[in-house]
Amino acid sequence: MSLETTILDRILPSACDVERLKTCAQEVVEEIKDDNLVKEYNAEIMLVGSVAKGTFLSNPDIDIFILFPTSTDRSHLQKIGLEIGKKHLPTYEERYAEHPYTHGTRGGYEMDIVPCYKLESTENIKCAVDRTPFHTKYIKTNMDSEMKDQVRLLKQFAKGIGVYGAESKTEGISGYLTELLIIRYGNFNKVIEAASRWNLGQVVFPNNEKKFKGDPLIVHDPVDSNRNVASAVSIQSFSKFIYAAKEYLKNPSERFFFPNVRTTYSLDGIQHYISKRNTEVIIIELDKPNLIDDNLYPQIRKTLEGVITTLQKENISAIDSDYEVKETSVKFAIEIETLELPSIKQHYGPPVWSENAPSFINKWKSNTFEPYVENGLWKVIIRRDDTNVVSYLNKNLKSSALGKDFRELKGMKITSGKDAICEDNAVILSKMIDKRMSWEVV
Amino acid sequence: MSLETTILDRILPSACDVERLKTCAQEVVEEIKDDNLVKEYNAEIMLVGSVAKGTFLSNPDIDIFILFPTSTDRSHLQKIGLEIGKKHLPTYEERYAEHPYTHGTRGGYEMDIVPCYKLESTENIKCAVDRTPFHTKYIKTNMDSEMKDQVRLLKQFAKGIGVYGAESKTEGISGYLTELLIIRYGNFNKVIEAASRWNLGQVVFPNNEKKFKGDPLIVHDPVDSNRNVASAVSIQSFSKFIYAAKEYLKNPSERFFFPNVRTTYSLDGIQHYISKRNTEVIIIELDKPNLIDDNLYPQIRKTLEGVITTLQKENISAIDSDYEVKETSVKFAIEIETLELPSIKQHYGPPVWSENAPSFINKWKSNTFEPYVENGLWKVIIRRDDTNVVSYLNKNLKSSALGKDFRELKGMKITSGKDAICEDNAVILSKMIDKRMSWEVV
Numbered sequence: 103m104s105l106e107t108t109i110l111d112r113i114l115p116s117a118c119d120v121e122r123l124k125t126c127a128q129e130v131v132e133e134i135k136d137d138n139l140v141k142e143y144n145a146e147i148m149l150v151g152s153v154a155k156g157t158f159l160s161n162p163d164i165d166i167f168i169l170f171p172t173s174t175d176r177s178h179l180q181k182i183g184l185e186i187g188k189k190h191l192p193t194y195e196e197r198y199a200e201h202p203y204t205h206g207t208r209g210g211y212e213m214d215i216v217p218c219y220k221l222e223s224t225e226n227i228k229c230a231v232d233r234t235p236f237h238t239k240y241i242k243t244n245m246d247s248e249m250k251d252q253v254r255l256l257k258q259f260a261k262g263i264g265v266y267g268a269e270s271k272t273e274g275i276s277g278y279l280t281e282l283l284i285i286r287y288g289n290f291n292k293v294i295e296a297a298s299r300w301n302l303g304q305v306v307f308p309n310n311e312k313k314f315k316g317d318p319l320i321v322h323d324p325v326d327s328n329r330n331v332a333s334a335v336s337i338q339s340f341s342k343f344i345y346a347a348k349e350y351l352k353n354p355s356e357r358f359f360f361p362n363v364r365t366t367y368s369l370d371g372i373q374h375y376i377s378k379r380n381t382e383v384i385i386i387e388l389d390k391p392n393l394i395d396d397n398l399y400p401q402i403r404k405t406l407e408g409v410i411t412t413l414q415k416e417n418i419s420a421i422d423s424d425y426e427v428k429e430t431s432v433k434f435a436i437e438i439e440t441l442e443l444p445s446i447k448q449h450y451g452p453p454v455w456s457e458n459a460p461s462f463i464n465k466w467k468s469n470t471f472e473p474y475v476e477n478g479l480w481k482v483i484i485r486r487d488d489t490n491v492v493s494y495l496n497k498n499l500k501s502s503a504l505g506k507d508f509r510e511l512k513g514m515k516i517t518s519g520k521d522a523i524c525e526d527n528a529v530i531l532s533k534m535i536d537k538r539m540s541w542e543v544v
Numbered sequence: 545m546s547l548e549t550t551i552l553d554r555i556l557p558s559a560c561d562v563e564r565l566k567t568c569a570q571e572v573v574e575e576i577k578d579d580n581l582v583k584e585y586n587a588e589i590m591l592v593g594s595v596a597k598g599t600f601l602s603n604p605d606i607d608i609f610i611l612f613p614t615s616t617d618r619s620h621l622q623k624i625g626l627e628i629g630k631k632h633l634p635t636y637e638e639r640y641a642e643h644p645y646t647h648g649t650r651g652g653y654e655m656d657i658v659p660c661y662k663l664e665s666t667e668n669i670k671c672a673v674d675r676t677p678f679h680t681k682y683i684k685t686n687m688d689s690e691m692k693d694q695v696r697l698l699k700q701f702a703k704g705i706g707v708y709g710a711e712s713k714t715e716g717i718s719g720y721l722t723e724l725l726i727i728r729y730g731n732f733n734k735v736i737e738a739a740s741r742w743n744l745g746q747v748v749f750p751n752n753e754k755k756f757k758g759d760p761l762i763v764h765d766p767v768d769s770n771r772n773v774a775s776a777v778s779i780q781s782f783s784k785f786i787y788a789a790k791e792y793l794k795n796p797s798e799r800f801f802f803p804n805v806r807t808t809y810s811l812d813g814i815q816h817y818i819s820k821r822n823t824e825v826i827i828i829e830l831d832k833p834n835l836i837d838d839n840l841y842p843q844i845r846k847t848l849e850g851v852i853t854t855l856q857k858e859n860i861s862a863i864d865s866d867y868e869v870k871e872t873s874v875k876f877a878i879e880i881e882t883l884e885l886p887s888i889k890q891h892y893g894p895p896v897w898s899e900n901a902p903s904f905i906n907k908w909k910s911n912t913f914e915p916y917v918e919n920g921l922w923k924v925i926i927r928r929d930d931t932n933v934v935s936y937l938n939k940n941l942k943s944s945a946l947g948k949d950f951r952e953l954k955g956m957k958i959t960s961g962k963d964a965i966c967e968d969n970a971v972i973l974s975k976m977i978d979k980r981m982s983w984e985v986v
Binding site for chain 1: 742743744760779780782783784786787820821822823859861863864881882886887888890895896897912913914916917918919920925927979980
């Protein structure tokens with residue numbers, strides 16, 4: 103039995119599970135179809151997503167869309183959409199993408215009930231979710247049941263190597279993208295073979311228009327050529343997928359689909375690792391802002407980048423860095439060469455011919471070291487009062503380019519040196535240090 | 545009496561000196577005119593340069609050109625040119641610009657006897673010196689005696705602030721350029737006023753063609769618009785001239801024309817200065833190649849830049865640097881923050897999708913720290929065996945982009961730390977440290 107067959111055996115939902123899932127989904131769809139509000143607004147009900155397409159793994163979300171006529175006012179669509187959703191979900195909460203929808207559970211399944219517009223074509227898209235019914239129809243039309251299993255394999259592979267999901271947290275491959283890749287290349291193995299030869303800016307599903315320059319992976323949406331289905335894929339996810347594909351071809355293993363659990367390194371191990379490198383670690387902890395993940399993660403990455411940029415301004419290079427999202431706080435770890443800044447700093451001013459030159463000279467003329475001209479620019483060597491990186495950060499993070507909701511530095515706690523290497527920081531340090539790919543974890 | 549009048553009084557050659565100079569020059573010109581070879585080749589003799597133009601300061605060189613008909617073979621022109629030169633100079637040596645000429649002394653004056661072609665216009669220039677007769681004629685035609693004194697003032701000013709001379713050593717303002725500036729602006733004071741408002745890429749003597757982009761100062765040659773008379777002016781000389789002009793206008797003083805002599809700082813003073821900065825100094829001494837100054841200085845600057853670039857590769861920033869040309873060696877001084885390199889080094893490899901990725905992984909897979917992927921690039925952290933900057937330089941200068949004749953590192957001696965701050969290095973360290981403009985020296 104081939105590896106892929108073994109994996110399929112493991113991930114294919116049982117006939118019984120499928121039956122139960124379909125019954126539940128159909129029941130809700132019929133129930134909503136009968137809803138008076140649905141009838142009043144002349145809306146259509148459609149089962150969409152992986153359940154409708156038959157490409158789901160175990161325990162999928164059930165996605166039900168309410169398609170309103172385009173004549174419906176947008177605020178009405180939102181209000182009525184929520185009202186209908188709430189009626190049919192015993193437990194629910196409102197969630198927000200481009201507009202609000204209802205998320206809840208029923209019959210043991212997670213369920214989304216989402217209002218959108220019913221359109222003739224994707225040309226007049228009003229909202230990203232309006233595309234979903236078209237995607238569902240496209241996949242249902244272009245995929246046989248064998249291909250659906252291949253999609254499941256690819257989804258599990260992407261999950262295993264840590265790149266499954268287009269949400270900001272992962273910046274990886276969406277379910278729809280795995281489906282398009284299977285349609286494009288034929289089966290799981292052919293996708294992997296192709297991916298092992300991909301290059302930066304790879305175009306899959308080509309289109310005559312030269313668009314999406316700068317995206318690592320370009321997959322024109324067959325239902326809407328104005329959209330790159332892979333636009334969420336970060337360069338990190340893209341390269342991880344390529345490397346995983348190369349490695350899988352050389353040495354296929356179930357570890358790509360089901361990696362071992364990564365354990366946190368011991369404090370001793372972390373200490374040993376850092377001392378071998380003779381580097382220093384700074385941990386910055388900040389209160390976690392109350393945001394949904396899709397807003398939180400971009401802000402976390404921006405904050406980490408902002409800290410690194412602030413260090414670079416002082417010619418301090420971040421050797422490594424990472425972050426950890428905790429219950430009520432976010433931790434940032436940065437590895438640097440030394441905690442000491444040099445005693446002096448080179449400060450460049452305006453060129454000699456600039457009208458700002460006199461004020462620069464004036465500002466610095468009483469400096470310990472007089473300003474002078476270097477290749478046309480005024481320059482001055484400034485002595486630093488404080489040569490500690492942590493106090494530098496304490497003074498300058500406020501004015502750094504951090505994520506919007508981190509800028510107030512609420513709850514900031516900076517630890518460094520030996521203090522930073524403690525049990526409380528073991529998880530983030532371990533995460534930063536552990537460079538193994540998921541399938542390499544033993 | 546105005547400052548400028550005082551200066552003029554001091555720099556104007558006496559009537560007696562002028563008489564003696566003119567008599568000597570005329571005597572040689574007449575003598576060469578009578579030379580049989582000159583007659584045989586139908587050559588013309590012309591007194592050129594500052595003596596001919598009457599813009600000389602004390603003790604000028606006398607420049608006599610032998611203008612050969614264009615029908616003369618170039619190798620003949622060179623051979624006969626030298627032969628004539630030697631006959632009329634009691635002591636002489638051959639010198640080389642684009643072609644050889646005779647330099648010697650006669651009657652107490654330095655004298656150049658230079659062969660060139662006699663041309664109708666500058667359109668068919670064969671060699672840079674062919675332009676000189678045109679320059680001489682242009683200035684003689686366009687300058688009255690009052691302007692000539694203004695040229696002398698400007699020359700002395702440029703000399704005083706250290707930017708007089710187009711040769712590689714100075715990269716400054718040539719005599720011809722001072723003359724054109726006086727013609728363009730009218731007198732010394734107006735040149736200074738204009739220069740105080742100059743900007744990078746300043747165009748003087750404008751011409752419709754947009755040329756010489758990147759040159760700090762653009763002065764189209766009135767006798768040949770294909771040439772920027774200021775092409776030799778470095779950004780450092782350019783900005784020094786502008787700053788001097790600004791300062792002179794604020795506070796005119798004879799110090800701009802006749803600066804005080806700079807004395808070498810005491811070793812104690814140097815030591816105190818360096819320790820206030822808490823920096824380190826590296827001195828590299830190399831044998832001086834046997835080159836004329838116009839070839840030597842560009843190579844020295846390239847060598848210093850090459851050393852700085854080599855340091856930058858290890859993220860070591862040169863805070864300051866300088867060089868000193870000695871009798872048989874050249875010294876380079878570089879000020880850096882510390883003599884210690886970090887224990888580790890970040891080394892970036894090819895991107896994941898590159899065909900070179902496997903060999904990078906293979907090369908580093910047994911490294912203390914395993915290679916990993918960062919934003920699509922393979923990266924590895926390498927431990928350094930040797931963390932001393934001097935040994936790093938010793939190992940890597942050979943492959944640095946140094947001046948051609950320095951590349952073999954003949955006679956290399958590197959000193960650093962306390963060893964570098966010794967009597968033997970006092971001159972170069974003093975030169976590097978002393979940031980005063982020449983007119984600021986008290």
